[in-house]
Amino acid sequence: GAVVSQHPSRVICKSGTSVKIECRSLDFQATTMFWYRQFPKQSLMLMATSNEGSKATYEQGVEKDKFLINHASLTLSTLTVTSAHPEDSSFYICSARDSGYRPYSGANVLTFGAGSRLTVL
Amino acid sequence: GENVEQHPSTLSVQEGDSAVIKCTYSDSASNYFPWYKQELGKRPQLIIDIRSNVGEKKDQRIAVTLNKTAKHFSLHITETQPEDSAVYFCAASIGRTGNQFYFGTGTSLTVIP
Numbered sequence: 001g002a003v004v005s006q007h008p009s010r011v012i013c014k015s016g017t018s019v020k021i022e023c024r025s026l027d028f029q030a031t032t033m034f035w036y037r038q039f040p041k042q043s044l045m046l047m048a049t050s051n052e053g054s055k056a057t058y059e060q061g062v063e064k065d066k067f068l069i070n071h072a073s074l075t076l077s078t079l080t081v082t083s084a085h086p087e088d089s090s091f092y093i094c095s096a097r098d099s100g101y102r103p104y105s106g107a108n109v110l111t112f113g114a115g116s117r118l119t120v121l
Numbered sequence: 122g123e124n125v126e127q128h129p130s131t132l133s134v135q136e137g138d139s140a141v142i143k144c145t146y147s148d149s150a151s152n153y154f155p156w157y158k159q160e161l162g163k164r165p166q167l168i169i170d171i172r173s174n175v176g177e178k179k180d181q182r183i184a185v186t187l188n189k190t191a192k193h194f195s196l197h198i199t200e201t202q203p204e205d206s207a208v209y210f211c212a213a214s215i216g217r218t219g220n221q222f223y224f225g226t227g228t229s230l231t232v233i234p
Contacts, residue, residue: 041208042226043210043224043225043226044210046222046223093164093165095222109167109170110167110212112157113164115163115164
């Protein structure tokens with residue numbers, strides 16, 4: 001089945017530094033990837049939709065200059081948390097959808113990465 | 122935009138009993154409804170999904186029902202086991218390409234041995 005690799009799984013950084021998280025689709029191409037933030041015991045909050053070769057679409061309230069998204073290839077999207085602060089500490093998860101459309105099969109199936117736990121000191 | 126509501130937020134059942142989680146959605150254009158299971162500290166995993174052209178789908182102990190008229194869909198787990206304990210999320214997706222997925226708030230299921 002489809003596999004999405006997310007790296008790093010855990011990262012600790014100092015306040016004011018930037019952190020990059022990678023999301024890779026390993027065995028399929030993904031023109032669209034999604035980035036979520038998840039607080040403890042809460043649901044997945046969609047931050048932005050990453051579109052290959054074009055600008056990401058950010059959800060209302062998400063600062064695009066704070067959370068930089070780059071989707072340079074069909075298998076890689078990156079999320080960079082710039083000038084991180086303690087309130088940015090969270091669990092960030094990506095997901096990807098196989099771009100190959102096959103009617104009434106797995107065309108819409110989302111596959112999630114394992115998540116990245118960011119702690120900003 | 123789409124609004125997905127999920128109930129209950131927490132659910133405890135005795136091992137062997139059934140568990141039901143319900144979701145409602147607002148946009149009649151939604152046509153794909155997956156359910157995800159997330160164990161503590163792990164990624165959400167798709168456990169079952171249903172499309173709008175089907176009213177019910179079953180996979181062993183798990184079933185999903187969809188009522189398009191009422192705009193609600195439900196997850197049914199029968200003969201629950203301790204390993205079913207996790208957080209379950211429903212989602213709704215609009216359009217053939219499903220470029221937008223809207224998630225419910227999650228249900229924390231605990232199966233008591």
